[in-house]
Amino acid sequence: MKLAPRFAVLLATAAVVAGCAPQTSDNSSSDKDDQSGTLRVWLFQEVGNDPKAKVVDSVVAAFEKAHKDTKVDVEYIPIDTRAQRVKAAFNDPKSAPDVMEYGNTDTAGYVHDGGLLDVTKEFGAWSEAKDTDPTAKQSVTVDGKLYGSPFYVGVRALYYRTDVFKDLGLQPPKSMAELAATARKIHKAKSDLYGLVVGGAYTYGAMPFVWANGGELATAKGGSGGSYTSAIDSAVAQKGIKAYTSLFTSGNCPAAKCAVMGGNDTITAFAAGKAGMAIGGDFSHSAVEAGKVKGKYAVVPLPGVASGSVAPAFAGGNNIGVLKSTSHRTLAVDLMEQLTSKATQASMFDAMGFLPTFTDVRDAAAAKVPFEKPFVETLAAGTKFVPASPGWSEIDSSLVLPTMLQEVISGKKSVGAASKDAARKMNDAFSSAG
Amino acid sequence: MLVYPIYQLGLISFFQYTQAQVSGGEPTTFKGFGNYSELFSDSQFWQVLLATVLFAAACVVSTLAVGCALAVLLTRVRAVPRLVLMLAALGAWATPAVTGSTVWLLLFDPDFGPVNRILGLGDHSWTYGRLSAFFLVLLEVVWCSFPFVMVTVYAGIRAVPSEVLEAAALDGASQWRIWRSVLTPMLRPILTVVTIQSVIWDFKVFTQIYVMTNGGGIAGQNLVLNVYAYQQAFASSKYSLGSAIGVVMLLMLLAVTLVYLRLLRRQGEEL
Numbered sequence: 032m033k034l035a036p037r038f039a040v041l042l043a044t045a046a047v048v049a050g051c052a053p054q055t056s057d058n059s060s061s062d063k064d065d066q067s068g069t070l071r072v073w074l075f076q077e078v079g080n081d082p083k084a085k086v087v088d089s090v091v092a093a094f095e096k097a098h099k100d101t102k103v104d105v106e107y108i109p110i111d112t113r114a115q116r117v118k119a120a121f122n123d124p125k126s127a128p129d130v131m132e133y134g135n136t137d138t139a140g141y142v143h144d145g146g147l148l149d150v151t152k153e154f155g156a157w158s159e160a161k162d163t164d165p166t167a168k169q170s171v172t173v174d175g176k177l178y179g180s181p182f183y184v185g186v187r188a189l190y191y192r193t194d195v196f197k198d199l200g201l202q203p204p205k206s207m208a209e210l211a212a213t214a215r216k217i218h219k220a221k222s223d224l225y226g227l228v229v230g231g232a233y234t235y236g237a238m239p240f241v242w243a244n245g246g247e248l249a250t251a252k253g254g255s256g257g258s259y260t261s262a263i264d265s266a267v268a269q270k271g272i273k274a275y276t277s278l279f280t281s282g283n284c285p286a287a288k289c290a291v292m293g294g295n296d297t298i299t300a301f302a303a304g305k306a307g308m309a310i311g312g313d314f315s316h317s318a319v320e321a322g323k324v325k326g327k328y329a330v331v332p333l334p335g336v337a338s339g340s341v342a343p344a345f346a347g348g349n350n351i352g353v354l355k356s357t358s359h360r361t362l363a364v365d366l367m368e369q370l371t372s373k374a375t376q377a378s379m380f381d382a383m384g385f386l387p388t389f390t391d392v393r394d395a396a397a398a399k400v401p402f403e404k405p406f407v408e409t410l411a412a413g414t415k416f417v418p419a420s421p422g423w424s425e426i427d428s429s430l431v432l433p434t435m436l437q438e439v440i441s442g443k444k445s446v447g448a449a450s451k452d453a454a455r456k457m458n459d460a461f462s463s464a465g
Numbered sequence: 466m467l468v469y470p471i472y473q474l475g476l477i478s479f480f481q482y483t484q485a486q487v488s489g490g491e492p493t494t495f496k497g498f499g500n501y502s503e504l505f506s507d508s509q510f511w512q513v514l515l516a517t518v519l520f521a522a523a524c525v526v527s528t529l530a531v532g533c534a535l536a537v538l539l540t541r542v543r544a545v546p547r548l549v550l551m552l553a554a555l556g557a558w559a560t561p562a563v564t565g566s567t568v569w570l571l572l573f574d575p576d577f578g579p580v581n582r583i584l585g586l587g588d589h590s591w592t593y594g595r596l597s598a599f600f601l602v603l604l605e606v607v608w609c610s611f612p613f614v615m616v617t618v619y620a621g622i623r624a625v626p627s628e629v630l631e632a633a634a635l636d637g638a639s640q641w642r643i644w645r646s647v648l649t650p651m652l653r654p655i656l657t658v659v660t661i662q663s664v665i666w667d668f669k670v671f672t673q674i675y676v677m678t679n680g681g682g683i684a685g686q687n688l689v690l691n692v693y694a695y696q697q698a699f700a701s702s703k704y705s706l707g708s709a710i711g712v713v714m715l716l717m718l719l720a721v722t723l724v725y726l727r728l729l730r731r732q733g734e735e736l
Contacts, residue, residue, distance in 0.1 A: 118484060118702075122487055140484075143485050144484045144485045145485060145491070286593070287575070287589070288588070288593075290593065291592065291679055421485070424702070425701045425702070428696075428700040428701050428702075429701045430680075430681075430685070430696075433684075434684045435684075437684035438684040440683075441593070443686075
């Protein structure tokens with residue numbers, strides 16, 4: 032028992048030190064508003080980034096010309112590690128950028144973390160803002176305040192193999208029931224192809240089925256609290272889950288292989304010529320073009336429940352926002368507007384194929400490029416967005432929805448039980464995130 | 466160096482500490498045992514804990530069995546096969562866990578893997594079923610951790626005076642009998658060390674599960690504590706809950722080790 036006294040001392044020290052809390056960073060908004068100096072910008076590094084960089088360079092050049100003694104330092108950050116980079120930026124305001132591109136599903140989480148600047152006033156005063164697509168605007172809105180400007184939108188639609196459809200005398204499906212029937216026909220006739228390739232971890236491929244059946248991820252509780260209640264276990268949502276998970280059969284996409292797939296895996300399979308149909312985004316275009324199926328596919332909007340209708344798609348995409356810690360508030364907001372202006376978005380579309388967030392610019396773009404037509408139609412038919420709650424980041428990263436889908440697909444749980452569990456987890460996340 | 470991280474781990478586990486607190490969006494609040502009670506009331510935690518204990522136990526037993534058997538084999542073969550076996554084992558040992566896991570996954574791939582082709586299993590997916598996925602990971606864990614056991618035990622056997630073994634053999638003892646009645650008692654300190662090491666390693670297994678089951682398997686069926694903690698702490702940014710899991714793991718491992726040492730001491734063995 033020699034150790035006891037020493038141990039007691041250690042404990043006592045620990046008790047004293049425990050008085051202090053773990054480290055946090057002081058990320059309060061900066062009061063400074065310098066009118067010159069260097070602005071730091073973080074944009075995402077895309078695959079084939081050069082065209083994007085060219086457009087950005089011209090915007091930056093014009094901006095530096097308009098503002099004397101101002102330099103803009105643009106850095107392209109890898110998408111894979113952006114979460115860590117952004118967290119680090121929030122933790123250490125000194126190394127943080129002034130302006131930053133971010134995925135629109137992260138908005139509420141970043142606002143909750145205290146990282147983004149409220150630009151409601153400036154955005155409202157901006158003359159171009161009135162043409163912004165409502166869903167895109169919703170994706171920068173948290174509790175009625177705006178935290179950035181939409182940069183581009185991305186939606187998913189139905190890719191299909193024109194050669195396979197011609198061989199089998201098939202027409203693109205007009206309704207969800209037809210979609211499932213067509214998928215089975217393809218797999219039956221060509222057993223080495225998945226009919227419609229689906230993934231158990233492909234949340235945004237599954238959600239249109241829920242939305243088309245009238246279901247919702249979550250409903251706002253009302254009031255200004257911005258708090259949500261999960262609706263994933265409602266009867267209509269369950270119908271949608273059933274419709275999606277019933278595609279994981281040996282007659283279309285065997286569960287043993289498809290249950291683990293995510294969105295990228297399904298696109299890879301389609302591009303490699305292993306599927307008759309796939310749910311892919313306008314942003315998947317280059318990946319499919321680079322595959323075996325180049326020139327042998329076309330795209331239509333994903334059909335809804337009623338014949339001829341379009342299933343509501345998830346409105347993905349990116350925004351550009353200003354960080355709270357910036358010491359160049361006016362300049363940074365101005366630069367944000369320049370980077371997301373109508374002119375920039377139009378040239379960004381030409382360069383990268385990013386769909387503009389302004390309805391008029393988007394329509395003009397679609398008229399030029401026929402490939403974009405089904406995507407613009409999908410957007411026009413009405414899109415959905417994830418709940419604007421910080422809880423969403425947690426729901427997303429703790430894989431609540433993929434788990435639910437996989438539980439149903441692998442037969443571990445019924446649709447009712449799995450969706451009730453998912454709803455409980457979602458509600459926990461919504462309430463703990465406040 | 467050792468105390469400070471553990472101190473921080475323990476400290477954080479008593480607070481509400483998520484990304485919002487780290488970056489200053491919200492104040493840090495003291496939760497007492499709140500994180501722990503949240504953890505213990507979560508049925509998934511208990512499932513994961515049970516899976517981890519069973520999985521680690523299976524890994525430890527298999528690793529020790531394979532390692533010891535091969536160590537005995539090493540003493541019984543000629544120089545050239547011994548060298549080959551040693552090199553092969555060292556190769557497995559030196560392979561980084563991520564690489565090893567990826568290669569195993571590729572071997573068992575339903576579409577391109579040679580294993581299915583040799584066994585004639587068609588496109589059977591090894592990672593789809595819960596047990597079969599755990600089994601696949603177990604194979605990888607054993608593959609990359611048996612060399613340590615083998616080399617250590619081999620060194621131990623070499624240190625045993627050959628007269629003892631000869632005497633046993635002359636008395637007509639079988640190989641198994643020699644192992645059980647002669648070698649095991651003499652090698653007890655070494656076996657203790659490799660067992661504790663294996664328990665610690667296999668209880669904390671992360672890379673293999675993370676890589677081979679794609680972060681925890683279908684619907685999280687292959688989660689083990691370490692991966693679960695990672696999911697909570699970093700993916701979901703709930704650092705405090707992740708810390709609480711870490712503390713629980715630390716205490717469990719300490720307890721296992723202490724109990725084991727205690728048992729040995731009672732049997733009159735000093736380490």
